[in-house]
Amino acid sequence: MSDAPHVELSNTDLSDLADLSAPVDQRSQALPVNGSANQASTQQTAADAKNSILQSKNTMASIQNHPSVQNAKDTVLNGPVGQQARAEGAKTRDEFADLANSRQIPDQKAATGQNLTHYHSMFYRLLSWKNPxxxxxxxxxxxxxxFAxxxxxxxxxxxxxxxxxLGTTAAAEVAGQLALGKxxxxxxxxxxxxTIPKASLERLLDDVEQLINFFVIESQRIVFAENVYVTIAAFFASLISYFLIKFVPMWGLALIATLVTYLGPLVYLQNKEVIDAQLxxxxxxxxxQATQxxxxxxxxxxxxxxTVQGLTQQxxxxxxxxxxxxRGRSPSAEVKKEDFPAAPKNDLKTEASSEIPTKHEQEPPLVPQTAL
Structure with a gap:
């Protein structure tokens, strides 16, 4: 036994062995630390992305603020093209504003004395090309x-x-809750x-009512020939549409109607003198011809x-x-004086008494009748 190897441990080595329990506790506490580390890394990634976006914005701002870019921008915006574009934009806005302001009830009334809608004024101004x-x-x-x-x-x-x-919003919400906790x-x-205010809804409903009444009133004015030329035009339009619908689709009819509605007044305005002269x-x-x-x-x-008078007289x-x-074939007999008897000359009573026989002279004596 004395020859067996003998190993001596120093105190320092024992102290090192005694510290072996420390990493175990640290490992047990490292698990939540790793979760917070992942969250921190995610937040760091988001912060990096935010910083990259900010850097990109700064880069774009620096590019836009570069003198050469500013010169080109000034050349385009302040040059003839830019000025013309701004002028056209201002005119377009003014025309749309004028078109919106034209929505007023016209002074002209219908044949029945009813007021027209403000859409009559707006559509008249729109289709008359006063705001081209x-x-x-x-x-x-x-x-x-x-076409769309x-x-x-x-x-x-x-x-x-x-x-x-909806899929994008749902995926973003779920991914955020899983990755960031929110x-x-x-x-x-x-x-x-x-929300839509009540006043806005009332204005919208009022406009819808006016628009519906516009079509209702115009259809009645056409049917009852308030303007005979418009009624004739509507007649020909409906007649042509009746034959076109057999081989033209609905979108084709809608396209033709739109072209006629917009281009018809324009053609008339461009050739008003000639058309008025022909009319x-x-x-x-x-x-x-009517007089003839x-x-x-x-x-x-x-x-x-x-002719009727002559035939009537005839x-x-x-x-x-x-x-x-x-009357000539059956004339009445002529009455003569000789046809009447002569009037009597004696007294009627005396003549009558002389002619009546007496009772004893004329009648036989009465013989009494005895019973058998």
């Missing part, structure tokens, strides 16, 4: 809308936009949700009246002749 920029923009917007409704599946794109937005979408939630000429021809027809009608009526004469002939 506003009218042109609305015309282009209507054409684009028709024809070639684009608008409803499908609306649903697509809806699910993309959602990202909820951070952008407003303090108070948007006046046609009106005079129609008036002359009226004269012919009066002449034929007079001839017919004379038949009256024939009737009188027939009656006279009937």
């Amino acid at each position: 920029r506003a009218t042109g923009i609305s015309f282009a917007a209507a054409i684009v809308f028709i 409704a024809r070639y684009l599946n608008v409803i499908r794109y609306i649903f697509k936009l809806t699910w993309v937005v 959602g990202l979408t909820s951070q952008f939630r407003p303090r108070q949700y948007f 006046e000429k046609g009106k005079n021809l129609a008036s002359q 027809i009226k004269g012919l009608a009066s002449q034929h009526a007079a001839n017919a009246s004379q 038949y009256t004469t024939k009737a009188q002749e027939t009656i006279n002939q009937y």
